[in-house]
Amino acid sequence: EAAVTQSPRNKVAVTGGKVTLSCNQTNNHNNMYWYRQDTGHGLRLIHYSYGAGSTEKGDIPDGYKASRPSQENFSLILELATPSQTSVYFCASGGQGGNTEVFFGKGTRLTVV
């Protein structure tokens, strides 16, 4: 079974603070993704990566940075957190090509106060 682990699972941050969400996968997948999930908007792609050292902007990258230091790890960074970034964040990994299954982590619930 493909494994994607996110940490922390829950986080409360203050407005203006820096937040780092971490993701680790043991699937040896090239592609990794960060999504946020909000009622009425579904899963929206923030950043993605094709491999170590690469990051690409998704549909809603503003206010977020990403880092892929290795095949296994993909981080999402909020340099100056805002209440509008309160959401559930999912990390996912998948193989190369368009028809491969994507596997999700359990999600991180972030609250910015």
Add this chain to the structure above:
Amino acid sequence: GDSVTQTEGLVTLTEGLPVMLNCTYQTIYSNPFLFWYVQHLNESPRLLLKSFTDNKRTEHQGFHATLHKSSSSFHLQKSSAQLSDSALYYCALSASSGSWQLIFGSGTQLTVMP
């Protein structure tokens, strides 16, 4: 850019009735891959079924869908709903000339009542 539209945000029906969840997509690429993911309460999304072959029915766990490129549709169906089918369903699209992104629709919350 690429997009996926799920017109129903909420679908409520009675156990035993048929299920149909709508999905249409937009892409400039001629060979898209379409997916349905399901997310049960307090769980992560997981793949339900996928297709990239035009006009071919694909089935899994009692659900089925057919990709119709002529109408850019990939509707999810099931002949008889079960209580355990209650979940959030996402249609997703992967299409590119080499830069693959997985784009999700806004999701349809299916609630099956006894």
